Amino acid sequence: MSEMDPKLQASTAIDKDWWRGAVIYQIYPRSFQDSNGDGVGDLLGIVSRIPYIASLGVDAIWISPFFTSPMKDFGYDVSDYCDVDPMFGQLSDFDVLVNTAHSHGLKVMIDLVLSHTSDQHAWFQESRGSRDNDKSDWYVWADPKPDGTPPNNWLSIFGGSAWQWNARREQYYLHNFLVSQPDLNFHNPDVQDALLDATRFWLDRGVDGFRLDTINFYFADKQLRDNPALPPEKRNASIAPSVNPYNHQEHLYSKNQPENLEFLKRFRALLDEYPASTCVGEVGDAQRGLELLGEYTEGDDLVHMCYAFEFLSAEPLTAQRVMDTMGSLDNSAPDGWACWAFSNHDVIRHTTRWNLTPAAHRCYTTMMSALRGSLCIYQGEELGLPEADVAFEDLQDPYGIEFWPDFKGRDGCRTPMVWEPSNQNGGFTTGAPWLPVSHDHLMRSAETQEQDPAAPLHHYRRALAFRRTHPALMKGAHSGFRAEGDVLSFKRSHEDQTIFCAFNLSDTPSTVDMPTGDWVAIGAELGSTGAAADGKLHLGPWQPCFALQR
Known part of the structure; x- marks a missing residue:
């Protein structure tokens, strides 16, 4: 019998289920590490901190968007899916990042924003030009009602109507988020093909997986029917702040459409061409989150796992609530796989949100490491960073500026990472940081905590090492x-x-x-x-x- 081909032998050794029970470290690139002194974090800055990330004992990194963008929503408004914004570097820097991460045993996941683009994307620039160009149907366009008002009552998560008038076409276009973020028309197969081509571009560059932004927003109801009102007792502010009228609707037709599943099967089929690639879908729905998680992760031809919002709310994380959440998950998604997080770039850091003492923070970290599912840790969480207090005049987030002071936006959890305490910028940059570094964070820097065995940093390392060495906690x-x-x-x-x-x-x-x-x-x-x-x-x-x- 001839020996097995070395390439085939290597492929058979690949763990296609590495994601199951994995710990993923989320990096918000603007705020992680600046390498060139312009005050904004970048890809080479991430490269310089790969050894630190690997030392935590995580399995992968998830990098929030770094694609070409006008940055109206800080990268979640993409104008070119296949390039790096100069703010963050260039494609060759990304290649260095992937190679460096892999050399340290880390997988690389990137944030794909497929539901919408920037209004500066070439696709939209062409689409908005007329009703009969090649890309005229690439976005969700609709005629006004006879009285000139928008075609239905859908609302934007960022406030106001989800429809914006375009004078050239004399039509409205849909934007579930900012006016500058028009929604793509997934009912058009050419749109799906273009997005899958962009996905393949990054797979060919060596990425190991994707975090899929707003995965349940891909399709809108073809008939554009009005959303019904949501009774006050059912309103839940986990997706949008309570002051936002978005919470007054049951979003029956503007998202969560059944056609979504067929596109996700196409997406999964592409991933299956690349051994061990994976994806985690962000399900943004306050009423049906776990139900959708079950739908989207059922079987082996949809997404591998879904990012759950249940532990990102302000509601205290009691024993009863954890038990009820896990029971609901078992009922809604008995074969599904959740990805749990306590903090991310969109919510108040959980140390502040739940008013945690150091002992409480350690206990919640330990408990998280024992949960069934995969885990996401947000940069700085391992340092026990509290929410930063950002003055109104320093705000960058359009969400916070719109709803201030009842909702202060997301800048408080996005301030720069603190690496060492010797200067006011915490080692993040030699220039002026895009958001001010919190003085409250400086004495909690990574360098300071390295010297203190009782610091949160070391507890995270111990908890993750304990999880990793017990298969029952990882995959059981x-x-x-x-x-x-x-x-x-x-x-x-x-x-x-x-x-x-x-x-x-x-x-x-x-x-x-x-x-x-x-x-x-x-x-x-x-x-x-x-x-x-x-x-x-x-x-x-x-x-x-x-x-x-x-």
């Missing part, structure tokens, strides 16, 4: 959820490994019963405690317990 099933007062407990199981997990999510001691069986305490490095001789589990304030079944 979960069962037996209980919420007894402030104590959350459950089991994680994979093959012959079963781990009991319990967390006292309060600042007062608690005592609960251990499940029957022969258990040995593990996780001492995370402050875990064992059961007493009487089978009782005595947990101190914010204390976890991990026990391995023998």
Whole structure:
């Protein structure tokens, strides 16, 4: 028998399921590291910090948009899907980034914004020119009502109508976000093909996967029917702030359309041509989030996982709420896979949002590391950074400027990363930073925390290392959820490994019963405690317990 071809042998060794249980570190490139002194983070800045990221014990990085853009929404308004904005560098810099990340054992995921483009994209510039050009149907255009008003009642997440008038075509175009972010018409197969071509461009450059922005906004109802009103008791401000009338509608027709699934199958088929590539879809829906997660991750021909919003809200993260969320997930998506996050570039940092003490922050980190699903950590979270206080005159975010002061926007979680405390810019830049560096952050810098064994940075490393060395926590099933007062407990199981997990999510001691069986305490490095001789589990304030079944 001849020997296996070395290339074939290498391909068979690829772990196509690396994403299942992976920990992904989110980088907001404007604010991570500036390499050239212009005050804005860039790709080569990320390259310089790859060793730090690898030291955390994460599996992948997710880089928020760095494509060519007028930056009206800081990169989420793309004007060229296949190039790097000069602000962030050039394509060769991205190639260096991919190679450097891979050499440190890190996968690279990038943020694809497919539902809409910038109004400066060449496609829209052509489409807006007339009703009969080659790209006239590439965006969602509609005639006005007889009285000249927009074709329906759809609202924009950024405030006001989701329709903008174009005088040349004498039609309205749809924009679910900013006026400068027109929505693409996914009912046109040429649009789908063009977007898949852009996806292939990045796969060919070596990316390992994608975070798909606003995955449930791709299609709009062909008939453009009005959205019904949403009763006040069902309004949920997890997607848009409560002061935004967007929350007054049930978005039945402006998103979540059934045709979405067919496009996602096309997208997955493309990814399957590249071994071990993956995607995580952002489902932006306050009422149907977990239900859509189940729909979009069902089987093996849609998205691999969906980014869940359930733990990004201001509602306190109690034992009962975690248990209820996991129960809802099991009901809505028994075979689906969630990607959990506590913080990101769109919400108040969870240290501030939940008013966490250092002990509480450690406990929530430990609990997160034990959840079934994949995990996203947002830059600076591992330092325990609180939300920065950004003055109105320093605001950059159009969302915050629109709804100030009731909603201050997203700049408070987007201020620059703090690397060392020796200057007012925290080592982020030698120039003037695009957003001011928070003085409250300077003494929490990465360099400062490296010298303190009790710092959040080291706890994150310990928690992620513990997760990585226990297959039950990485890829296992979960069962037996209980919420007894402030104590959350459950089991994680994979093959012959079963781990009991319990967390006292309060600042007062608690005592609960251990499940029957022969258990040995593990996780001492995370402050875990064992059961007493009487089978009782005595947990101190914010204390976890991990026990391995023998």
